[in-house]
Amino acid sequence: MAREHAVLRLAVDLCILTVREGSLQVLVVERGNEPYRGRLALPGGFLRGDEEPSAAAIRELGEETGLDGTRLHLEQLPVFGAPDRDPSGRVVSVPYLAIAPDLPVPRPGSDATGARWSPVASLVSGGTLAFDHHDILDLAVERARASLENTTVAAVFCDDLFTMGELRGVYEAVWGISLDPRNFSRKVTKTAGFVEPAGARRTDGVGRPAALYRRGPVGRLNPAMLRSSMSS
Amino acid sequence: MAREHAVLRLAVDLCILTVREGSLQVLVVERGNEPYRGRLALPGGFLRGDEEPSAAAIRELGEETGLDGTRLHLEQLPVFGAPDRDPSGRVVSVPYLAIAPDLPVPRPGSDATGARWSPVASLVSGGTLAFDHHDILDLAVERARASLENTTVAAVFCDDLFTMGELRGVYEAVWGISLDPRNFSRKVTKTAGFVEPAGARRTDGVGRPAALYRRGPVGRLNPAMLRSSMSS
DNA sequence: CCAAAAGTGTTCGACGTACACCCATGC
DNA sequence: GCATGGGTGTACGTCGAACACTTTTGG
Numbered sequence: 001m002a003r004e005h006a007v008l009r010l011a012v013d014l015c016i017l018t019v020r021e022g023s024l025q026v027l028v029v030e031r032g033n034e035p036y037r038g039r040l041a042l043p044g045g046f047l048r049g050d051e052e053p054s055a056a057a058i059r060e061l062g063e064e065t066g067l068d069g070t071r072l073h074l075e076q077l078p079v080f081g082a083p084d085r086d087p088s089g090r091v092v093s094v095p096y097l098a099i100a101p102d103l104p105v106p107r108p109g110s111d112a113t114g115a116r117w118s119p120v121a122s123l124v125s126g127g128t129l130a131f132d133h134h135d136i137l138d139l140a141v142e143r144a145r146a147s148l149e150n151t152t153v154a155a156v157f158c159d160d161l162f163t164m165g166e167l168r169g170v171y172e173a174v175w176g177i178s179l180d181p182r183n184f185s186r187k188v189t190k191t192a193g194f195v196e197p198a199g200a201r202r203t204d205g206v207g208r209p210a211a212l213y214r215r216g217p218v219g220r221l222n223p224a225m226l227r228s229s230m231s232s
Numbered sequence: 233m234a235r236e237h238a239v240l241r242l243a244v245d246l247c248i249l250t251v252r253e254g255s256l257q258v259l260v261v262e263r264g265n266e267p268y269r270g271r272l273a274l275p276g277g278f279l280r281g282d283e284e285p286s287a288a289a290i291r292e293l294g295e296e297t298g299l300d301g302t303r304l305h306l307e308q309l310p311v312f313g314a315p316d317r318d319p320s321g322r323v324v325s326v327p328y329l330a331i332a333p334d335l336p337v338p339r340p341g342s343d344a345t346g347a348r349w350s351p352v353a354s355l356v357s358g359g360t361l362a363f364d365h366h367d368i369l370d371l372a373v374e375r376a377r378a379s380l381e382n383t384t385v386a387a388v389f390c391d392d393l394f395t396m397g398e399l400r401g402v403y404e405a406v407w408g409i410s411l412d413p414r415n416f417s418r419k420v421t422k423t424a425g426f427v428e429p430a431g432a433r434r435t436d437g438v439g440r441p442a443a444l445y446r447r448g449p450v451g452r453l454n455p456a457m458l459r460s461s462m463s464s
Numbered sequence: 465c466c467a468a469a470a471g472t473g474t475t476c477g478a479c480g481t482a483c484a485c486c487c488a489t490g491c
Numbered sequence: 492g493c494a495t496g497g498g499t500g501t502a503c504g505t506c507g508a509a510c511a512c513t514t515t516t517g518g
Contacts, residue, residue: 005278009237010313010324046237053313053324078308079326081242081285092242092285094311165496183481185498207496208488224456226480397469415508417471439469440515458507 008090012056013044013133015077015140016065016098018117019157019173024144025117026137027105028129029064035087036130040123042137043115044093057096065105065115073099073156075147077139085132093131097140099156141174148174149224152194155215161198163210164188175227187225193218240322244288245276245365247309247372248297248330250349251389251405256376257349258369259337260361261296267319268362272355274369275347276325289328297337297347305331305388307379309371317364325363329372331388373406380406381456384426387447393430395442396420407459419457425450 016027028040043064047056054076058069074096081092105115120141123129129137147153148171155162157170164185172178188194195213203209248259260272275296279288286308290301306328313324337347352373355361361369379385380403387394389402396417404410420426427445435441 004281005241006281006283008240008242008279010240010242047240047313047324049236049238049322050315051238051313052315053311076310079285079311081279081283081326083282083284090281092279094313163497180482181496182483182498187480203489204496206490206494208498210497223479396471412508412510413469414471414510419507435516436469438467438517440471442470455506 006090008092010047010053011044011086011091011093012047012053012060013042013093013095013136014057014061014064014098015042015095015136016061016067016072016100017120017140017144017157017174018100018102019170020102020117022169022173024120024141024173026120026123026140027065027100027115028118028123029115031130039130040118040128041130042095042133047094053094054096057094057098061098067100067103067105069098073153075099075143077136077143080132080136082132093136095136095140097143099144099153101157101159144174145227149227150221151219152216152221155195161200161202161212161214163202163204163212165210167195167213171225177227191218191221192216194221238322240324242279242285243276243318243323243325244279244285244292245274245325245327245368246289246293246296246330247274247327247369248293248299248304248332249352249372249376249389249406250332250334251402252334252349254401254405256352256373256405256408258352258355258372259297259332259347260350260355261347263362271362272350272360273362274327274365279326285326286328289326289330293330299332299335299337301330305385307331307375309368309375312364312368314364325368327368327372329375331376331385333389333391376406377459381459382453383451384448384453387427393432393434393444393446395434395436395444397442399427399445403457409459423450423453424448426453 018025027043029043031037031039031041043060045056045060045063047053054074057074061067061069061072077095077097079092079094083090085091085093105117120137123134123137127134154167154170158166165181167188168179168181168184193216196216198212198214200212201209202212250257259275261275263269263271263273275292277288277292277295279285286306289306293299293301293304309327309329311324311326315322317323317325337349352369355366355369359366386399386402390398397413399420400411400413400416425448428448430444430446432444433441434444
């Protein structure tokens with residue numbers, strides 16, 4: 001019958017992605033506590049008594065970075081539960097992928113000394129991050145790439161008002177390829193509910209002013225955005 | 233700083249789907265222990281000390297149903313962690329979607345009195361299942377539907393050798409629509425690595441004998457199978 | 465012969481790709 | 492003018508949908 005149940009703690013880890021300076025970046029913190037004190041890691045913390053995991057993710061997001069989790073896209077990834085993944089004891093981690101526009105990080109964390117954006121490409125595989133956070137990062141990036149194909153979350157990477165060029169920049173940064181601006185624009189505007197024209201235009205220095213858009217009501221993308229070729 | 237961590241147990245619940253008699257069915261057990269003794273539920277149990285969640289899922293699969301979990305397709309779904317989801321205490325559940333061919337269920341469970349297949353359609357929403365297992369079922373069915381579009385798991389619903397008609401029957405049962413046999417066959421055989429011809433043919437009573445196939449090496453389906461229309 | 469299931473050929477239309485071309489701005 | 496980015500028009504190819512038609516079995 002029932003043998004001894006595992007005595008464990010449940011952690012929530014956050015992989016917060018954004019697009020800055022044309023590259024995909026992730027929010028990392030320098031750990032202030034053992035284990036792995038001083039090492040870079042994904043922000044996170046333990047689940048409390050009466051908390052849903054998703055509520056814990058939103059709370060940690062606020063505590064460690066000052067970001068408002070209720071306004072971000074949050075997506076749960078498969079749990080990490082290797083018995084020896086945390087040297088301080090049995091901890092199962094519930095990782096979340098969060099997608100944020102390019103925001104400053106106002107409040108440095110309490111448990112962590114300073115949160116900052118780091119390009120995903122500069123965190124070489126198997127290298128710098130504490131725990132198994134590199135595996136979580138890989139999973140989150142792959143999920144983000146897939147989500148751009150089938151959903152409209154790309155717009156969550158942008159501010160409230162954005163141009164086609166900015167939205168296309170999200171796809172190019174996350175997928176690491178370049179897209180044809182003309183076909184991209186048509187595809188997005190012809191997909192009902194993806195974006196809504198905001199009427200205004202923006203002049204960013206050189207070039208013809210671009211029309212501004214805001215997010216539309218539709219979440220799923222059908223037909224999907226195609227990652228294959230479409231290159232320019 | 234760190235407030236009290238949640239004291240909790242981690243459960244693993246299994247949503248084992250198969251296609252029997254032309255309909256999508258799920259394996260349910262009658263609970264032998266409190267809470268919800270006597271009610272139908274998804275098979276599952278608690279995580280042990282040195283166990284990965286996925287290993288616990290495979291172990292529970294064997295204990296409660298006698299099925300060999302290492303031969304099935306296993307996919308983790310988002311966790312369920314509402315604080316009051318289990319009246320006996322704080323339990324966070326890691327649900328798994330398992331996909332099985334139409335097999336008998338040899339060994340009745342130890343914790344549960346008798347496992348049996350039940351058509352998904354007959355488990356009316358919000359009705360019979362214990363805990364929040366109905367939400368888990370809905371999630372698993374939706375995931376299975378999506379997986380048929382993008383992966384070759386449909387073949388895992390079938391035996392080692394199967395006909396095009398059987399494979400198509402999986403799609404029709406899981407999606408609840410009918411597909412054009414002629415276009416379906418072409419689409420599958422032209423997707424390299426989905427299925428491999430086994431050479432032999434099978435005569436199932438009436439009609440022209442069907443060629444037999446086995447699973448191919450490819451897991452992801454590109455381009456995807458389309459659920460929209462294609463009806464006959 | 466007839467019914468039923470397996471499979472092939474073919475036409476049509478939708479859509480993705482590529483690219484020529486025009487528009488509006490800063491310098 | 493010229494470079495730069497925004498946006499439209501359009502031709503071509505690919506692929507999914509629909510369906511006529513042939514093949515091979517059982518009754």
